[in-house]
Amino acid sequence: MTTDKKNTVLKAERLGIGYKNGKHISEIASDISFAISRGELNAIVGANGIGKSTLLRTLAGIQPSLSGTIILNDKPLPRYTNTELAREISLVLTDQLPSRNLTVTETIALGRQPYTNWIGTLTENDLHKVKEAINLLNLGEIQHKKCYTLSDGQLQKVMIARAIAQDTSIVILDEPTTHLDVYHKTYILKLLKDLARQTQKSILYSSHEIELSIQLCHKILVMSSKGTYFGSPCQLIEEGSFNHLFPGDLITFDRNTGTFKVK
Numbered sequence: 001m002t003t004d005k006k007n008t009v010l011k012a013e014r015l016g017i018g019y020k021n022g023k024h025i026s027e028i029a030s031d032i033s034f035a036i037s038r039g040e041l042n043a044i045v046g047a048n049g050i051g052k053s054t055l056l057r058t059l060a061g062i063q064p065s066l067s068g069t070i071i072l073n074d075k076p077l078p079r080y081t082n083t084e085l086a087r088e089i090s091l092v093l094t095d096q097l098p099s100r101n102l103t104v105t106e107t108i109a110l111g112r113q114p115y116t117n118w119i120g121t122l123t124e125n126d127l128h129k130v131k132e133a134i135n136l137l138n139l140g141e142i143q144h145k146k147c148y149t150l151s152d153g154q155l156q157k158v159m160i161a162r163a164i165a166q167d168t169s170i171v172i173l174d175e176p177t178t179h180l181d182v183y184h185k186t187y188i189l190k191l192l193k194d195l196a197r198q199t200q201k202s203i204l205y206s207s208h209e210i211e212l213s214i215q216l217c218h219k220i221l222v223m224s225s226k227g228t229y230f231g232s233p234c235q236l237i238e239e240g241s242f243n244h245l246f247p248g249d250l251i252t253f254d255r256n257t258g259t260f261k262v263k
């Protein structure tokens with residue numbers, strides 16, 4: 001695997017992920033290796049139940065890996081304290097709004113929690129980061145609205161703004177385009193690409209939007225029952241990796257158009 005070491009933010013080597021319940025171990029996927037870089041947009045794609053959310057939770061330090069290593073900014077992930085981790089990785093989970101009764105600005109300000117004191121007072125710098133996130137996501141007009149009055153697309157932007165306000169080197173999003181129409185799916189993923197470039201953060205999301213991800217991402221991690229493949233969309237198409245995603249009875253991947261065709 002060729003990587004630009006200087007810009008690498010997060011690296012997984014021969015990672016095994018899954019669940020431990022007492023002595024019972026259930027391994028969901030193994031031998032996962034990849035590296036993501038500053039300023040780049042990365043997707044994880046794979047069929048339902050293949051382990052995308054499990055992998056994202058493992059990378060975010062919410063659950064331990066079963067084997068292998070995760071290196072975050074040259075330091076193994078388990079060596080980070082929770083506070084240190086919250087300053088390096090922000091996590092956006094779909095359908096997990098802190099409270100719909102908060103305003104847009106209050107919700108985004110929650111992203112500053114890893115930096116505030118125990119009463120949660122916001123400093124000038126915190127307020128500046130919140131304002132910056134509101135501007136980056138173009139949320140000025142709705143900043144005083146209560147979250148329960150927003151559409152799904154607007155809410156998704158608010159959750160992304162909260163992650164941006166958290167000011168981490170990595171932003172992880174679990175299915176950020178669920179419930180959105182094709183225009184807003186494209187809008188959110190294009191926005192993530194622009195944010196990665198503008199803020200030089202490394203953004204990693206899981207998605208069922210394979211064709212859009214092929215068009216927009218720098219790198220993609222393909223998770224399949226045959227193995228896990230990582231590379232640029234062109235490289236993965238060349239290697240035939242998208243053909244491993246689904247059983248071949250209904251659809252096939254057309255390498256010329258980068259789309260799935262019904263057989």
Ligand SMILES: Nc1ncnc2c1ncn2[C@@H]1O[C@H](COP(=O)(O)OP(=O)(O)OP(=O)(O)O)[C@@H](O)[C@H]1O
Pocket residue numbers: 019026028046047048049050051052053054055
């Ligand atoms: N807490 C848990 N304990 C044990 N197994 C779990 C737990 N959570 C998920 N799993 C199992 O792990 C496997 C992978 O689930 P995961 O949610 O990571 O897949 P996914 O690729 O995100 O799926 P989808 O695209 O449907 O959201 C599934 O078989 C699931 O049943």
